Every structure is written in C-alpha cells, then in structure tokens.
Amino acid sequence: MAAGMLMPMVRFAVDPVLQDKGGGDFVPTDKKVDEITTEPTRVDFTFTQKDAWYESEVTNTAWVYKDEKGEIVALSPVCKHLGCTVDWNTDKSNPNHFFCPCHYGLYTKDGTNVPGTPPTAPLDVYEYRVKDGYLQIGKAKPRKGA
Template identity: 45%
Template sequence: MNEHQSHEADHHGEKPKRREMSRRQFLSYTLGGAGAFMGAGMMVPMLRFAVDPILQPKTKAAWVKVVEEGKVTDQPASFKFKVHQVDGWYESDAELEAWISKDKGGKVFALNPTCKHLGCTVNWNANPEYKDQYFCPCHGAHYTSEGKNLAVAPAPLDEYEVKVENGFVYVGQLGPNKHVK
C-alpha cells in the first residue's frame, strides 16, 4: 500500500476537517474585493457619461425662416440659412443650405444638397448632360427635381420639413424624402 491509500484508510470514518483560511488568502480576498469595489466606483460615472446621451429624448429641430414664399418657383433655387447649434459646451451658428421649389401640385418643399453616395454637394443644372437634374460633381450621381436618385447614389436626397407662415417659408427637421416612392 502506498502512503496516500494508508492515509485514507486511517481517516475513513471521520468527517473531513474544514480547511481554514490563511492570513495571506484573507488579505488577498480583502484587497481584491476592495480594489474591485473602487474600480467599479470609477467606472460607473464613465459608463453613465457614455450612455446618457443615448437615453436622452431626441429634440426636433427648431423652425428657421429661410425665404419669402413669392421667391419660390417650380425651378429649384439654393437658399442658405443659419442654425444655432449647441454641442456640449461649444455653441455655434452653422450655415446650411436647402434647395427649395414647388412640386407639380404647387406645394413648397426643400431638399438637402448632400449627395447620398459619398456626401458631396449636389447642384441644380450643373451638368449639361443632365438637364433639369441635380448633379454631384464627385462621382456623377444625379437626381430628379424631387430628389429621386437616378444613378450611382443608393437613396434619394433627404428632405426638410417645410411650413409656410405669413408669406415666409420655414424649414425644420431633416428626414427621408417623402416626395419620392
């Protein structure tokens, strides 16, 4: 019989003794737990800082007066307007652009000039090959007067919400194009 088997035979009927924790194990567990608690205490504010903007409700863009309604025709025209932006502690007045015209029913609508292919700026009647169309000089994307994508771009131009009040055209939130199906 080897030493291990003889040792088991001697203690066969006895309850096994509970091993006590050594001082070294106690200190390791205590310091590890305290370190984990302090680490979690530092991580919670960082996680809240990262996640909090996602949990905040989205605010709609304010209405901005752009042009008199009488200046809007069935031919798209570019109009610039300023929007006040607050980004953290930085405030700025960004200048944006909209191509505003009337559709076949006489209703005013406004398109964002950012090409849906790679983000270049489109212009109306900028290329003689594509008469009466928006054209992107970067990669040849072109769109109808209502913003429908004809080539290269994967989606139509985005459209601003529009309202006409007291003879002026106001633009609001930017969203997907509603004129094109």
C-alpha cells in the same frame, strides 16, 4: 459626504440636457413663399448649434421649389452616395437634374436617384412651414425608394 461631492459633478454633466432649447425645430429663412417658383433655388439658412457648452453658427442649404400641385418641396443638397453637395442643372449632358460632381451622381428634380448612377437613395426632404409669409426649414428626413 460622497453624495455631497458627487451632486455638483452630476449637475455639471446633466445641465446642458436640462436647458430650454427655445425657438423650436424650424429655422427661419429670408425666402418669401410667394417668390418660390417651379425652378429649384438654393436657400441658405443659419442657426445656432450647441454642443454641450460650445455654441457655433452653422449655415445649411436647401434646394426649394414648388411642384406641379403648387406644394413646396425642400430638398437636402447632400448626396446619398458619399455626402458630397449636389447642384441643380450644372451638368450640360443631363439638364434639369441635380448633379453630384464627385462621382457623377444624378437625381431627378423631385430628388429621386437616377438608376445606373452612384447614389443608392433619394435626396432627403426637409420639413418646412410657413410663418408670416416666409419659409422656415425643419429637419431633413430620409425618403424610401430608389
């Protein structure tokens, strides 16, 4: 009898874990790969996040550009100091840098933290792939080094 009473509760608790996640780990964006230049551009992407039984639409951002080799770089905008959002080229005294206005943190174009400013690590890098000529963004991965 105990097993008969417990099985529905166990199934109720485990069911979200067993559900098929579908579309994979990459989120499509509206950014065409041939439109990406060497200037970092803000790219917003939206996906459905599921927490147990609650689903919500979440919008994230990446700073995307092509490096000198022509390879795509997608950087997280989250400052590694306290989690504020960095912007490209908004600090007039430090042009062509990512700038965090919360505590004046600086990052170079490739996301490396500038010594002597608050961030202690470089910006995370998003995985990406190209599908049908459009950029798709994956998970952000931390980088090593300072």
